[in-house]
């Protein structure tokens with residue numbers, strides 16, 4: 001999508017009647033602000049600030065706002081200013097400039113991909129979309145990364161590239177098709193990553209009580225007797241476990257790796273890259289060794305940091321983790 005198409009779409013955005021009414025009442029100038037993004041902040045108190053912008057529940061934000069009849073506050077903010085706040089929330093602003101720039105290009109692409117004239121807002125500032133904390137989340141390094149990549153987006157062919165990233169891949173990024181069972185995407189097929197070894201999650205080990213696993217999978221192991229051991233099942237090409245074997249007195253139940261991680265706890269088991277599962281020294285416990293934090297698909301953020309420290313540019317980084325994509329002006 002070209003920038004002009006985006007502008008047209010925002011200008012012609014089909015606001016819901018409630019929002020449109022509120023827009024007329026509170027912010028008639030909004031419709032002229034065509035390079036902007038609509039962010040649903042939710043219910044709360046919004047007030048204009050004398051120095052510009054507004055506060056929402058006491059936090060300062062750039063841009064303007066409207067209040068819909070149901071009390072939801074929708075902010076309209078220039079895209080680049082929105083990114084000022086998002087980039088430092090998604091990657092520590094103390095990290096090297098090229099890594100922050102790669103993150104900024106990803107964030108911009110993600111936003112433009114999701115802008116939708118069918119809704120009265122484009123984004124929700126939660127983990128589900130991007131973390132948007134307003135002015136207090138900004139930092140000079142984050143602003144520099146956004147300004148240094150102004151208008152740059154990631155494309156594959158004529159379309160925006162699908163943007164995926166996670167904290168640390170543990171040495172091999174994951175194929176999107178293996179992570180989510182979706183159709184393979186050529187630039188999200190997984191690569192060997194030697195750059196994220198500085199992450200505190202590059203390698204990890206955990207002790208987990210068999211009793212807590214048995215409780216989490218009580219229906220799956222019903223009829224097999226007591227849970228005795230846990231073993232890695234099948235792995236995908238990146239090494240992430242597709243299945244985990246729960247070995248009981250009278251047979252084994254095989255559960256999906258994702259299910260195992262979610263039910264035992266995503267903080268207890270940081271990723272599906274579990275390389276060893278064995279009895280722990282403490283009786284009734286197992287010891288799990290693994291690597292990485294998060295789903296591992298797409299950009300490895302710690303890897304981007306490692307590459308940048310080694311002298312790579314944002315373009316080098318995106319080329320490595322999303323091979324075949326190109327950086328273009330939106």
Ligand SMILES: [Zn+2]
Nearest residue numbers: 169193196300
């Ligand atoms: Zn990595």
